[in-house]
Amino acid sequence: MSVTFAQGFSAAGVEAGISAVEGKKDLALVVNNGPLDAAAGVFTSNRFCAAPVQWTRKIVADGHVKAVILNSGGANACTGQPGYEQSKATAQKVAALVGAKDSDVAVCSTGLIGELLPLDHVLSGAGKAFAALADTAQAGADASHAIMTTDTKPKTVELEGSNGFRIGGMVKGSGMIAPQLATMLCVITTDAVVSAGQLQAALNTGVEMSFNRIDVDGCMSTNDTVLLLASGASGIEPDPDEFKDLVAQATASLARQIIGDGEGASHDIRVKVTGATTEDAALACGRAVAASNLLKCAISGNDPNWGRIVSSLGTVPPEVAPYDSNKVTVDVNGVRICENGGAGRDRSEVDMTPREVHIDIDLHAGNAEATVWTDDLTHEYVHINADYES
Amino acid sequence: MSVTFAQGFSAAGVEAGISAVEGKKDLALVVNNGPLDAAAGVFTSNRFCAAPVQWTRKIVADGHVKAVILNSGGANACTGQPGYEQSKATAQKVAALVGAKDSDVAVCSTGLIGELLPLDHVLSGAGKAFAALADTAQAGADASHAIMTTDTKPKTVELEGSNGFRIGGMVKGSGMIAPQLATMLCVITTDAVVSAGQLQAALNTGVEMSFNRIDVDGCMSTNDTVLLLASGASGIEPDPDEFKDLVAQATASLARQIIGDGEGASHDIRVKVTGATTEDAALACGRAVAASNLLKCAISGNDPNWGRIVSSLGTVPPEVAPYDSNKVTVDVNGVRICENGGAGRDRSEVDMTPREVHIDIDLHAGNAEATVWTDDLTHEYVHINADYES
Structure with missing residues (x-):
């Protein structure tokens, strides 16, 4: 279910040929169909932060995100200006597909550090993902599979507020997990009518109490990204405290799932x-x-x-x-x-x-x-x- | 060779029945036969420091140590007042044997945290070690074996200054090794004519550049102790800088040997x-x-x-x-x-x-x-x- 649990979002997860693992879904797309496109983000504090983090941190700053493209199979980290150009080109491609500004498309990558992505595959995969977009439970599940690396299972959350607004989410992360964000990509969606400021406040609190309190191996990643997107599609303005609380529940659930799937863990x-x-x-x-x-x-x-x-x-x-x-x-x-x-x-x-x-x-x-x-x-x-x- | 390389020191390593490992030497004794009994020490900064650390830190403070007794097979850490009484009783026993004040006997323990030592075995072992004391290479080697736990080999050093004064040393340590001292017991001896103040200054510098710059597993021990003892038996007053330098060489060599024998290490x-x-x-x-x-x-x-x-x-x-x-x-x-x-x-x-x-x-x-x-x-x-x- 994951990100499509909230109304106003469509998603896809496809095989784009980025990952070295034969047949693995490795590209996910999440699109906010509105009416709102409010967004907030929290990012790694690693000084060698990856190109997609540099791009996404910049474009989320204005509180608007229309779509998120995520790939496994390559982190695009420590790849300099060419890596940044790849993230930008990926955003431009998605922007053209969904009819948005480049600066309203977030990009997330995970995988090996230090190598450029096979950009052709990413761009053609974006087209494939766009064609597969749906607001179904299956589409959300596909997206949550596509972002997995050493994860052994997808990690998702679905929560409903007292008056019917919804929160959905997906996360990947298994190793290189340490406080100040885990090695993880996380997209949380909501159909509540909330402002970007409300989203950021709720996300900061939620992340601090969840992702920043788990530690698989003490290793901080270059690519950590947590995004929270609001479509407003439910038409419901939630009680601010309840909304904050529900976001915190969502991040806590996803963080707990990361620990439950920690690399090689038996306890x-x-x-x-x-x-x-x-x-x-x-x-x-x-x-x-x-x-x-x-x-x-x-x-x-x-x-x-x-x-x-x-x-x-x-x-x-x-x-x-x-x-x-x-x-x-x-x-x-x-x-x-x-x-x-x-x-x-x-x-x-x-x-x-x-x-x-x-x-x-x-x-x-x-x-x-x-x-x-x-x-x-x-x-x-x-x-x-x-x-x-x- | 180890601690007996320097003139004026005798040592022993015996089986006292403290370690659970059948037939393992588990008790070492090092005696400074003078004429000097100058000493310096550096200890763990762990707040749960063991009883022998509490005892030894106190008695080294005046710059005099006549003998050091060390055991493997039990750390006597987190054992409260009864543990402290064990360390004190051990010092008293050795003091009686070698004819020194209780407060001139250092005590070091390594092994499992949280259990009292089999004191009878420690005390009878002290007698056995006293009877075996010798200033031979073999006696020094026996002592370096007796302090081993998960170490796969003894770690010793022998250095000679330009005008003939000597430094010998032994260390144990393999896991629970992190900066701010490794899980280690270390005794370094010298026959140079030096003051306790000189010893402490040289030891501080040496430890900072060696034991405090190795890290096997990021885990700081409760029992780390490094002692530097001077007998003055060579009658040689070394150049202060050369002395400091040679102590640093000794600690560097011993620290490097710990890394070379890190638990399970292949590199x-x-x-x-x-x-x-x-x-x-x-x-x-x-x-x-x-x-x-x-x-x-x-x-x-x-x-x-x-x-x-x-x-x-x-x-x-x-x-x-x-x-x-x-x-x-x-x-x-x-x-x-x-x-x-x-x-x-x-x-x-x-x-x-x-x-x-x-x-x-x-x-x-x-x-x-x-x-x-x-x-x-x-x-x-x-x-x-x-x-x-x-």
Whole structure:
């Protein structure tokens, strides 16, 4: 269903011959049929941001996007001016097809860094996608498949507001996932009647609490892009708070799906830090724990190794997160295996069979909290990332 | 040879029954026979620092250490007051044996976090080690074996100054290795006539340029301890600069050996960043690259993936390291595969067969540089760390 769940959007996913994988859909097109064309975006903070990010960041700035073209099979990153010209030419092609200004077409790419795209294939694929555009569930599903790389499954969301407005969305992302955006392309659509300013505010909040709180491997991508488009086709002006909340639900769902499909992952790990002096302190602690390769290996071996949890916690400077190490407690899947900074109940009591592992850390220093998600580190992760190129 | 290479030191390494590994030497003793007993130390900055670190940091502060007892098979970390009492009791036992004050005996432990040591075994082992003390090469070698955990080989250094004074040393460390000290215990000895102040200054410089610039897995330990002891037995007062330089050579050699024995590593990776505005900027860039799991996986697959190098580089904030991403060059093993922030020569030209991989990044922003070392991320690393507990 994905992006076509919201009224006023059509989509397509086609095989354009960009990806090296035989027969894989690798080009998606999403068109906003209006009446509105309000849009907002959030992008990677990586300084080597890709050409499509440079293009799209610029054209989204005015709050208008009519269409988004996305490809897997090549990131068009670190490709200099020629790469930028490719993104621009792609936008121009789509603009001509859908009858929009060049500057109302967003471009997203994902795949290998450092190589130009096969532009002919992208442009002919755009034509093919345009011909296939539909507002059906299948068309939305096709688009969500076309943006996948190492993802093993498409990731979509469909939500409905209390008075009937809708939000749909799709995301790709599996590896190179770290805070300050994951390696991901995400398009969220809504048929609500909302302004670009409302969209941006809702998107900023949603992204901060979702995509910016997941970490598969600590690696920030060059291509991360999250777009939120409004068609206004429902004619419904939502309650602003409800709208914001629903966007946050959508980004949270998509972020959770990324973790659930993390490269090679056998466990999804939720690190919740409570009892912090501030939310930033809780977040810094959660991120330090979620980034520990040693812990992530232990979890993949079904070992609730609290020593590796507290040793990660101990790397957060006191000025960032004040707490007394002798008061910290750690529960794994509900069993308090670390009490007052030392051994608690026996680790053998912890049931590590569920895919989801809950690590609950109480700093006993205040009332603020934060939650981050990560994956375990497995043989399969190494396999995927040692052999991705070859 | 290790710590007994310097005159005035005796050592031993014995099986005390602390380690779970049958027949493994797990207790080392190093005694400074004088005439001096000057000492300096550098310790982990982890807030969950282990009991032996708390003890040893305190007793080294006055610049005097007569003996060091080190055990593998248990870190005595996150063990609270009972753990501290164990470290103290161990020091008292050694003090009685060698005829020193309790406060002149340093204690180091490494192994699993969160469990108390089998104190009876430690104390009886101390007696056994005392009986075995010798100033021979074999005794030094035994000590360097006794501190190993997941290390596959002992790591030692022997250096001689221009006028004959000597420096010997041993270190253990293989996983949980990150800047701000690696998971390591290190004892360096010298027979030079130097003050505790000279020792501390030389050690600080040496550690900063060596142990603080290696990163196996981004994980900081609770137990890191580096001690530098001077016996003065050579009667030689070295040139201060030469002494400092030789200590730096010793720490550099030991740090390099840790990287050479990183858990599961198949490549040792040297990341050298030049053309930075400041050394701190170069170091931040080097550390960001050295910490990339994606890059480390690629290297284990013999893929000189420059996209993963620049995407890591791109995460360093501009205020930390100013540079223009369009000017950056990257050479891997001497082949410029990234030119002006984009593709350079073909990656197939890079010979990835050597164990040592050289990544040379030129930011073209200034004249400062820094070098950090890391290991690749392999199946074997995951295996070691997923199964370490079980």
